[in-house]
Amino acid sequence: MFALDDELVRWQAELSEAHGSSRLPLLTALAWHLRQRDPLRAQTLSAEIAPLLALLPVAEAALQRARLMLIGAEAEWLSGRLDTAQYQAEQALRQLEQAADLPARANRARADACWVLAWVANDRGDSGAGDRWLEQAALAARAAGDPVRIDVIDAASGICDTFSDWKLAQQRWSGRFGTDLADMADLAPVAAGWISDFFGTCAFQRSDYGRAIGHLMLSYETALATGQIRRAIIVATNIGNGFTSLNAHEAALDWMQRGLDLARPTGWPLSIGMCLMQTAETLRQLGQREAAQTLLREALSALAPLSGSRAYAVALEYQGDLALDLGNHAAALDSFTRLASRGDALGQTDFQSSARRGQAHALSHLGRTEEALAAAQGALALAREHADASSQIAALNVLADIHARHRLPAPADMQAANPVLHYLQLALEIAATIEGYTVPGALLDASAREYAAIGDHARAYAIALQASAARDQTHSQQATNRAIAMQVQYQTERAQTEGEHHRQLAAAEAQRAEVLQQTSATLEHLSAIGQEITAHLDAAAVFRALDRHVHGLLDATHFSVFLLEPGEEWLSCAFGVEAGKPVPPVRMPLSDPNANSARCVRERREILVELGEADVTPNLIPGTLPTMSLIFVPLRVGERVLGAMTVQSLLAHAYGERERLIFRTLCAYGAIALDNASAYRQVAATLKTLSATQEQLLEKNLELEQAYKALEEVSLTDQLTGLRNRRFFLQNVDADVALSLRAYDAGQHRELTECDLIAPNDLVFFMVDLDHFKEVNDRYGHAAGDSILVQMQERLREVFRESDYVIRWGGEEFLVLARATHRDEAHAVAERMRRAVADREFVLPDGVLLSRTCSIGFACFPFLPQQPRLLSWSQVVELADQGLYVAKRSGRNAWAALYSTAATQPEGIFPRLMQHLDQAVEDGEVRLVSNLTGPLELGGERRRVGLSSDLET
Numbered sequence: 001m002f003a004l005d006d007e008l009v010r011w012q013a014e015l016s017e018a019h020g021s022s023r024l025p026l027l028t029a030l031a032w033h034l035r036q037r038d039p040l041r042a043q044t045l046s047a048e049i050a051p052l053l054a055l056l057p058v059a060e061a062a063l064q065r066a067r068l069m070l071i072g073a074e075a076e077w078l079s080g081r082l083d084t085a086q087y088q089a090e091q092a093l094r095q096l097e098q099a100a101d102l103p104a105r106a107n108r109a110r111a112d113a114c115w116v117l118a119w120v121a122n123d124r125g126d127s128g129a130g131d132r133w134l135e136q137a138a139l140a141a142r143a144a145g146d147p148v149r150i151d152v153i154d155a156a157s158g159i160c161d162t163f164s165d166w167k168l169a170q171q172r173w174s175g176r177f178g179t180d181l182a183d184m185a186d187l188a189p190v191a192a193g194w195i196s197d198f199f200g201t202c203a204f205q206r207s208d209y210g211r212a213i214g215h216l217m218l219s220y221e222t223a224l225a226t227g228q229i230r231r232a233i234i235v236a237t238n239i240g241n242g243f244t245s246l247n248a249h250e251a252a253l254d255w256m257q258r259g260l261d262l263a264r265p266t267g268w269p270l271s272i273g274m275c276l277m278q279t280a281e282t283l284r285q286l287g288q289r290e291a292a293q294t295l296l297r298e299a300l301s302a303l304a305p306l307s308g309s310r311a312y313a314v315a316l317e318y319q320g321d322l323a324l325d326l327g328n329h330a331a332a333l334d335s336f337t338r339l340a341s342r343g344d345a346l347g348q349t350d351f352q353s354s355a356r357r358g359q360a361h362a363l364s365h366l367g368r369t370e371e372a373l374a375a376a377q378g379a380l381a382l383a384r385e386h387a388d389a390s391s392q393i394a395a396l397n398v399l400a401d402i403h404a405r406h407r408l409p410a411p412a413d414m415q416a417a418n419p420v421l422h423y424l425q426l427a428l429e430i431a432a433t434i435e436g437y438t439v440p441g442a443l444l445d446a447s448a449r450e451y452a453a454i455g456d457h458a459r460a461y462a463i464a465l466q467a468s469a470a471r472d473q474t475h476s477q478q479a480t481n482r483a484i485a486m487q488v489q490y491q492t493e494r495a496q497t498e499g500e501h502h503r504q505l506a507a508a509e510a511q512r513a514e515v516l517q518q519t520s521a522t523l524e525h526l527s528a529i530g531q532e533i534t535a536h537l538d539a540a541a542v543f544r545a546l547d548r549h550v551h552g553l554l555d556a557t558h559f560s561v562f563l564l565e566p567g568e569e570w571l572s573c574a575f576g577v578e579a580g581k582p583v584p585p586v587r588m589p590l591s592d593p594n595a596n597s598a599r600c601v602r603e604r605r606e607i608l609v610e611l612g613e614a615d616v617t618p619n620l621i622p623g624t625l626p627t628m629s630l631i632f633v634p635l636r637v638g639e640r641v642l643g644a645m646t647v648q649s650l651l652a653h654a655y656g657e658r659e660r661l662i663f664r665t666l667c668a669y670g671a672i673a674l675d676n677a678s679a680y681r682q683v684a685a686t687l688k689t690l691s692a693t694q695e696q697l698l699e700k701n702l703e704l705e706q707a708y709k710a711l712e713e714v715s716l717t718d719q720l721t722g723l724r725n726r727r728f729f730l731q732n733v734d735a736d737v738a739l740s741l742r743a744y745d746a747g748q749h750r751e752l753t754e755c756d757l758i759a760p761n762d763l764v765f766f767m768v769d770l771d772h773f774k775e776v777n778d779r780y781g782h783a784a785g786d787s788i789l790v791q792m793q794e795r796l797r798e799v800f801r802e803s804d805y806v807i808r809w810g811g812e813e814f815l816v817l818a819r820a821t822h823r824d825e826a827h828a829v830a831e832r833m834r835r836a837v838a839d840r841e842f843v844l845p846d847g848v849l850l851s852r853t854c855s856i857g858f859a860c861f862p863f864l865p866q867q868p869r870l871l872s873w874s875q876v877v878e879l880a881d882q883g884l885y886v887a888k889r890s891g892r893n894a895w896a897a898l899y900s901t902a903a904t905q906p907e908g909i910f911p912r913l914m915q916h917l918d919q920a921v922e923d924g925e926v927r928l929v930s931n932l933t934g935p936l937e938l939g940g941e942r943r944r945v946g947l948s949s950d951l952e953t
Contacts, residue, residue: 001108001112001115001146001148001149001152001190002033002152002190002226002227002228003029003033003226003227004189004225004226005225005226005227007033008030008033008034008037008227011026011029011030012030014026015027015030021052021055024049024052024055024056027045027048027049027052028049028064028067030042030045031045031046031049031067031068031071032067032070032071033227034227035071035074035075035227036074036078036227036228036229036230037227037229039074039075039078042071042075043071043072043075046068046071046072047803049064049068050065050068050820051820053065054743054746058098059098059099059100059101059102060099060102062095062096062097062098062099063096063099063102063105063106063109065095066092066093066095066096066099066109066113067092067109069088069089069091069092069095070088070089070092070109070112070113070116072088073085073086073088073089073092073113073116074116076088077116077119077120077123078230078266078268078271079267079268079269080123080268080269080270080305080306081305082120082123082124082305082306085116085120086117086120089113089116089117089120090113090117092109092113093110093113093114096109096110096113103143103144104144104145104146105144107140107141107143107144107146108140108141108144108146108149110136110137110140111137111138111140111141111144111146111149111153112137112149114133114134114136114137114140115133115134115137115153115156117133118130118131118133118134118137118156121133122160122309122310123270123306123308123309124306124308124309125308125309125310125312125313125342125345125346126308127160127163127164127310127346130160131157131160134153134156134157134160135157137149137153138150138153138154138157141153147188147191148188148190148191151187151188151191151194151195152190152191152194154173154176154177155177155191155194155195155197155198156194157173158172158173158176158177158198159194159197159198159201161173162198162201162202162205163201163205163310166201166202166205166206169202170202173198177195177198177199189222189225189226190222190226190228192218192222193218193219193221193222193223193226193228193231194219196215196216196218196219196222197215197216197219197231197235199211199215200212200213200214200215200216200219200235200238201238203215204216204238204241204242207245209242209243209245209246210242210246212238212242213239213242213243216235216238216239216242217239219231219235220232220235220236220239223235229262229266229271230266230268230270230271232259232262233259233262233263233268233271233274233275234259234271234274236255236256236258236259236262236275237255237256237259237274237275237278239255240252240253240254240255240256240259240278240279240282241278243255244281244282244285249282249285249286252282253279253282253283256275256278256279256282257279259271259274259275259278260272260275260276260279263275269302269303269304269305269306270303270306270309270311272299272302273299273300273302273303273306273311273312273315274299274311276295276296276298276299276302277295277296277299277300277303277311277314277315277318279295280292280293280295280296280299280318280322281318281321283295284318284321284322284325289322289325289326292322293322293326296315296318296319296322299315300312300315300316300319303315307342308342308345310346312342313339313342313343313346313351316335316336316338316339316342317335317336317339317351317354317355317358319331319335320332320335320336320339320355320358320362321358323335323362324358324361324362327365329361329362329365329366330362330366332358332361332362333358333359333362333363333366335358336354336355336356336358336359336362337355337359339351339354339355339358340352340355340356340359343355350391352382353379353382353383353386353388353391353394353395354379354391354394356375356376356378356379356382356395357375357376357379357391357394357395357398359371359372359375360372360373360375360376360379360398360399360402361398361401363375364398364401364402364405364406365405369402369406369408372402372406373399373402373408376395376398376399376402377399379391379394379395379398380392380395380396380399383395389430389431389433392427392430393427393430393431393443396423396424396426396427396430397423397424397427397443397446399419399423400419400420400423400424400427400446403418403419403420403423404420410422411423417450417454417456418450418454420446420450421447421450421451421454424443424446424447424450425447427443428443428444428447431443439466444463444464444466444467445464445467447463448460448461448463448464448467451463526662526665529545529549529665529666529669530669532545533545533546533549533669533670533672533673534669534672534673534676536673536677537676537677537680538677538680539574539674539677539678539681540575541677542670542673542674542677543561543574543575545673546559546561546575546645546666546669546670547559547575547577549666550647550663550666553659553662553666554647554649554654554655554659554662554663555649555651555654555659556647556648556649557578557579557625557627557648557649557650558576558577558578558579558583558624558625558627558646558647558648558649559576559577559578559645559646559647559648560573560575560576560577560578560583560645560646561573561574561575561576561635561643561644561645561670561674562574562597562601562643562644562645562646563635563642563643563674564590564601564641564642564643568590569589569590569591570587570588570589570590571587571588571589571590571595571597571598571601571643571644572585572586572587572588573585573586573587574643578624578625579625583621583623583624584621584622584623584624586621586622590602594618594619595619596609596618596619596630596632596646597632597643597644597646599632600632600633600634600644600646601634601641601643601644604634604636604641605634606631606632606633606634606660606664607630607631607632608630608631608632608655608660609629609630609631609632610628610629610630610652610653611628611629611652612628612652613628613652615628617630625650627648627649627650628649628650628651628652628654629648629649629651629652629653629654629655630646630647630648630649631646631647631648631655631660631663632644632645632646633645633646633663633664633667634667635667635670635671635674636668636671637671637672637675640675642671642674642675645663645666645667645670647663715727716728716731718808720786720789720790720808721789721790721792721793721808722790722793723793723796723806723807723808723814724805724806724807724808725807725808726807726808726809726810726815728805728807729805729807729815729817732805733805733817733873736763736817736819737763737861737873740762740763740861740862741862741870743762744762744862744870762819762820762821762860762861762862763817763818763819763821763860763861763873764817764818764821764826764829764858764859764860764861765815765816765817765818765858765859765860765861765873765876765877765880766815766816766817766818766829766830766833766856766857766858766880767809767813767814767815767856767857767858767877767880767881767883767884768796768813768814768815768816768833768854768855768856768884769812769813769814769854769855769856769884769888770788770789770792770812770813770837770852770853770854771852771853771854771855771888771892771893772852772892773785773788773811773812773852776788776850776852780844780848780850783845784844784845784848784850785812787842787843787844787845788842788844788850788852789808789812791842791843792812792814792837792854793806793808793814795833795836795837795840796814796816796833796836798836799829799832799833799836800816800818800829801818803819803820804816804817804818804819805817815877815880826858826860826897827895827897830856830858830895830897831895833854833856833895834853834854834856834893834894834895837852837853837854838851838852838853838854838893853892853893854893855884855887855888855892855893855894855895856883856884856887856894856895856896857879857880857881857882857883857884857885857886857887857895857896857897857898858880858883858895858897859876859877859879859880859883859897859898860876860897861873861876863875863876863879879898880897882898883895883896883897883898884896886898
């Protein structure tokens with residue numbers, strides 16, 4: 001279900017050495033386990049896997065195809081496209097019905113599909129559906145006998161239960177998990193992470209924040225190590241919340257930032273929105289209201305596609321509290337009203353109660369007294385219904401505040417001197433029933449003020465003393481919380497230090513292994529370099545080879561070769577590169593006392609120059625960098641010296657004995673190769689004149705060949721839209737048809753039904769035609785028509801994959817050849833194509849917006865797989881064209897496909913279909929599948945064709 005990072009590294013290494021069919025299981029494993037680590041690469045690997053599935057048995061292919069669908073579904077879910085994610089996951093479940101021969105593996109995949117559907121439902125705000133999908137996932141995992149999946153799914157169910165009622169959840173699941181990880185030995189890391197998350201969530205709900213943070217940190221590390229990036233982000237923000245509750249705001253912001261650093265690169269809306277809103281709440285509590293307001297706006301914008309989620313509701317609550325702090329009561333009312341709606345939809349009482357309290361507070365300040373009173377009473381009723389003492393106290397506090405601000409009738413059951421005291425006394429009575437609860441000093445202060453106002457100064461004084469004691473106790477508790485936070489932070493830093501120590505040990509071991517590997521690689525290089533360099537007979541090739549090997553084996557900021565000129569009185573730079581750029585040309589007399597290159601040649605010995613950071617590079621060539629480590633070695637062949645080579649680095653002490661030995665070896669090879677090149681150059685000069693004519697002919701041939709390729713490319717491309725044209729299609733379609741027919745022939749050993757999925761190598765031909773296109777040209781001009789055609793190709797490319805052929809067939813008509821597309825999917829593709837045109841306006845060159853629609857006909861190849869003889873692809877294209885004709889004649893802005901159900905030979909059906917389409921429909925020889933409703937006009941007559949939802953009529 002989730003793999004450790006080490007396992008991925010091993011699979012990557014094995015994949016680089018695997019060939020043929022042995023690559024498939026590695027590709028599948030990597031694609032599956034990269035689905036959150038690197039979704040783009042997971043999709044790329046999926047595309048590489050898809051064509052290979054045709055080589056597998058039917059059940060295995062169905063299972064792997066379902067896995068690929070789940071990879072896509074998870075990517076859609078994380079990106080907030082919940083409808084698409086749900087559709088793909090449900091399609092995966094249907095696909096698994098064909099994998100009944102592999103029960104254990106199919107059940108594991110079924111559990112994973114239900115898992116994705118559960119989180120899709122939760123993000124949509126449908127927690128009931130989420131719970132049901134988790135139950136289905138657990139059943140499938142148990143049927144598969146997979147203990148890790150069972151533990152993970154049960155822990156996730158426990159976490160979801162905790163948000164509804166943590167006490168009941170703890171009672172329900174304590175028998176399953178105990179009360180601590182110590183109760184469960186030999187857990188797999190991923191299971192330990194999820195169960196620890198459950199313990200942490202329970203501890204958080206009961207306000208045991210120190211214990212919660214400890215559990216959640218283990219969950220965070222496990223989530224990162226197993227590629228659960230979204231879970232790691234959520235847990236990081238929860239840890240930050242825990243530190244906020246302990247008044248350790250610096251640590252809280254650090255963890256919020258960790259979550260945000262993980263979330264931002266993903267672009268996942270829920271993950272980014274959660275991090276932003278939790279950070280905003282921490283900043284609000286620190287008094288940084290403007291910064292909090294900015295982050296909350298960004299959070300709500302990110303969460304907008306997931307407005308049904310619990311996270312969006314939390315953000316609304318935070319926004320309402322911030323608006324109250326800022327005195328913006330109208331904005332607060334708006335936020336709490338929207339929160340009330342979300343709380344009612346989610347069925348979660350914490351949101352319902354807090355929303356009504358917030359509304360009451362805002363309405364009271366806005367002067368809408370009766371509404372404020374009703375909202376506060378509603379909040380109190382909800383809190384009493386669910387026996388939520390803390391929410392009752394908060395609601396009573398709001399009622400007291402409303403009566404203090406406005407003259408209102410006294411409540412019917414009032415026992416106190418005034419309504420304010422009545423509600424405050426009720427709040428204090430409830431507070432006394434909560435074990436371990438410290439009554440807030442602000443509540444006691446309010447009571448004392450009211451008693452003083454009615455003249456009961458003795459009672460006011462006594463309550464004021466209680467308020468002072470409560471504040472002392474609160475300060476003591478806050479100090480305790482800070483101590484707990486410091487202890488947890490210390491433990492965290494200690495664990496991180498130990499982890500860093502282990503990482504450093506591992507890095508040292510890896511470095512030692514790398515040194516051994518480099519030594520081995522160096523010996524390999526040096527054994528091959530001599531053969532490679534001396535094989536060149538061209539000086540420029542020798543220079544390039546030397547440059548490549550110097551940079552491969554040494555730290556070389558600067559590399560140059562100096563050669564003696566004829567007469568041996570001058571030395572010139574024949575080749576020089578520094579930091580990837582050519583060295584300025586330089587020439588010096590051999591007698592130059594300051595040039596190290598000249599000195600190296602004169603003295604026929606190696607020269608090493610090492611400078612300190614404060615030193616100045618001596619005899620620096622103009623236009624070059626001030627390097628700190630320099631080696632000069634003579635180029636010698638026997639007793640002759642050809643020149644000198646130098647390599648230089650910006651690093652101090654860059655060249656030890658090993659590096660100097662390597663460079664001396666390269667110089668020896670270079671000297672021999674350059675001497676050979678010089679001799680060859682003399683021979684080559686004689687042949688140069690003879691070869692000039694031949695070279696000119698070769699250049700002309702090359703020019704002609706390039707011109708032909710350019711013309712060929714132009715002939716295959718539509719110049720207006722940039723799409724391939726009909727000629728390209730005719731050149732390439734036969735290869736795809738042959739591949740499809742081979743796959744079809746291979747599948748003849750089993751009985752196919754008309755509703756079977758097309759094999760991965762089958763084809764679907766789509767004919768697409770813009771409706772009423774002539775009107776555009778007539779009314780707006782041909783430039784407008786051309787603009788619409790260009791925009792049309794962009795929309796087609798949005799719908800279809802890069803592997804599909806999108807062809808401009810002529811005028812406003814397009815042909816698309818889609819490969820590896822299921823028959824069921826063909827209808828969905830046609831509908832997406834229709835909507836891509838109809839739902840968005842086209843922009844004309846003068847800025848005018850214009851709505852257009854299109855009509856679509858499609859047919860599948862091979863056509864009639866149950867018949868002894870198949871239709872040709874061109875006949876299938878004609879069928880697609882007839883489907884287009886039906887869509888056009890039936891009102892446009894529609895799609896239609898034709899399928900045969902006759903028992904006669906296809907060659908007998910086809911002419912009648914082309915010539916007498918209306919009669920063929922009437923005789924039941926042709927079945928129409930379409931999104932059309934109402935009467936269809938066929939052959940000049942109108943008749944009603946019934947359409948059923950399963951496309952069977």
